[in-house]
Amino acid sequence: MSTFRLVDTILERISEDLISDDVLAVLVSKTRASRYGLVNRAIAHGDLVHIRQGLYLLAERYRRRKVNLFELAERIYGPSYVSLESALSYHGWIPEAVYEVTSSSIKRSREFHTPIGTFSFKSVSKNAFYIGVERVVSDQTIFFMANPWKALMDYIYVYKKDWKSLEPVRKSLRVEDEFLNEVDSELLDELLESYGSQRVRKFILGIQKEIRK
Helix, strand or coil: CCHHHHHHHHHHHCCCCEEEHHHHHHHCCCCHHHHHHHHHHHHHHCCEEEEECCEEEECHHHCCCCCCHHHHHHHHCCCEEECHHHHHHHCCCCCCCCCCEEEEECCCCEEEEECCEEEEEEECCCCCCCCCEEEEEECCEEEEEECHHHHHHHHHHHCCCCCCCCHHHHHHCCCCHHHHCCCCHHHHHHHHHHCCCHHHHHHHHHHHHHHCC
């Protein structure tokens, strides 16, 4: 089977542009070594893009839809959800453009440099993992995104910030009051109960004290 036949087979038989080794094992009835050779030739020819071990993306000229980097992040390293700077930027809380996709994971922290971008995964508390995380469906894509308050708590946890009020959030992250004034009290209560980090707990208690004034 030629490189072009491999790409043609992928295009004919599956609708996704992202292909895993498991999918290739179904599409191509050859030995693992033979499939590996076919994939390597497809990558060398520019028909497939290597994302990580066992995960490949069709070259841009073959793709049926635009790549959603947030959706791709979960396929690269899961379970995970978009958080930290990427989530804060997505919700419009921080003004800076984010040049890598930042996610939270219950597994160890990892970073992946791929031909279509850098993906950073930070390890966070398992107990509070899915609290404040929303499932987003957009343009035939599905991904999980942290609520901005959850992303902020992850930020405190990951970067070990000893913040006890919202003032450092205004100064360091330049988050506007229009966002900070809309406090999700129920979510903060839930995160306070679930997040084991003393830094996060002190930050939430500081916010709660501040909004009660």
